[in-house]
Amino acid sequence: MNSDFLDFYSKHYGDRWPLLLEALFKETHPVELRFSDSLQSYFLDEASLFAAKCLDVQPGMAVLDMCAAPGGKSLVLASQLAGQGSLQCNDRSPERRIRLQHVLENTLPAAWHSIIKVTGYDGSRFGLHCKGQFDRILLDAPCSSERHVIQSPKHLEQWSLNRTKRLSVEQGSLLASAVDALALGGVLVYSTCALSPFENDAVVEKILKKRKEKIRVMNISPSIDGSDSTSFGVHILPDRSEGRGPIYCAKLEKISD
Numbered sequence: 001m002n003s004d005f006l007d008f009y010s011k012h013y014g015d016r017w018p019l020l021l022e023a024l025f026k027e028t029h030p031v032e033l034r035f036s037d038s039l040q041s042y043f044l045d046e047a048s049l050f051a052a053k054c055l056d057v058q059p060g061m062a063v064l065d066m067c068a069a070p071g072g073k074s075l076v077l078a079s080q081l082a083g084q085g086s087l088q089c090n091d092r093s094p095e096r097r098i099r100l101q102h103v104l105e106n107t108l109p110a111a112w113h114s115i116i117k118v119t120g121y122d123g124s125r126f127g128l129h130c131k132g133q134f135d136r137i138l139l140d141a142p143c144s145s146e147r148h149v150i151q152s153p154k155h156l157e158q159w160s161l162n163r164t165k166r167l168s169v170e171q172g173s174l175l176a177s178a179v180d181a182l183a184l185g186g187v188l189v190y191s192t193c194a195l196s197p198f199e200n201d202a203v204v205e206k207i208l209k210k211r212k213e214k215i216r217v218m219n220i221s222p223s224i225d226g227s228d229s230t231s232f233g234v235h236i237l238p239d240r241s242e243g244r245g246p247i248y249c250a251k252l253e254k255i256s257d
């Protein structure tokens with residue numbers, strides 16, 4: 001295994017690392033989302049379901065899923081809207097958008113389709129072009145996805161400290177855009193499936209400095225059994241959460257324009 005990878009994560013997670021690494025190789029136990037007998041099922045990790053539910057979407061709201069493909073969390077947001085309000089499912093990748101479109105069409109009841117729009121913008125542009133427009137934003141950011149990296153010798157070889165630092169910069173600009181696109185009183189959830197400390201609380205810490213008077217951190221409770229409270233959110237890791245995760249999420253409210 002890539003020794004830089006092992007050094008970095010074993011330093012960060014200390015005594016916990018061997019069991020965490022072992023847990024990352026084990027099978028996941030997803031939950032089934034099925035909205036009617038005639039529609040397809042979608043299987044989603046319970047920690048991902050939790051992150052989407054944290055957004056507390058209510059019927060009638062204007063909701064943005066900024067990085068939506070392949071669409072597992074969009075399904076949760078759509079089910080909470082139940083056909084009332086609007087849901088913009090955005091993803092920059094054309095290939096992944098095709099999958100997203102299929103997932104939405106084949107899994108959700110037809111009556112909910114009219115309020116859903118799929119777009120392909122760079123998420124970091126929403127703050128500029130859609131200032132103050134959304135009641136709820138889910139930013140499930142592109143991240144290191146270490147659970148997948150360790151399953152692939154090619155991706156493991158490509159792992160580097162610089163890569164996780166680069167991702168954290170990208171995540172910071174997506175998060176700044178999400179804050180700016182949020183309406184006053186609106187709420188956003190920032191989530192990743194990363195283990196890297198650069199991509200979780202550190203990204204939230206930076207935005208709290210950058211958009212100081214505009215946002216506040218909201219409490220997330222109750223959480224999944226075995227999850228860790230962090231400085232700004234929760235981290236659900238498979239060694240303590242019966243195989244669920246990794247998922248980090250933090251919840252922010254827009255308190256001033």
Ligand SMILES: C[S@@+](CC[C@H](N)C(=O)[O-])C[C@H]1O[C@@H](n2cnc3c(N)ncnc32)[C@H](O)[C@@H]1O
Nearest residue numbers: 067068069070071072073092093122123140142
């Ligand atoms: C973690 S995945 C999202 C998973 C999805 N939320 C779900 O639950 O199925 C991150 C997604 O972000 C997309 N992405 C990466 N950079 C982006 C950007 N600048 N703007 C919009 N989407 C982006 C990727 O194509 C990828 O599909």
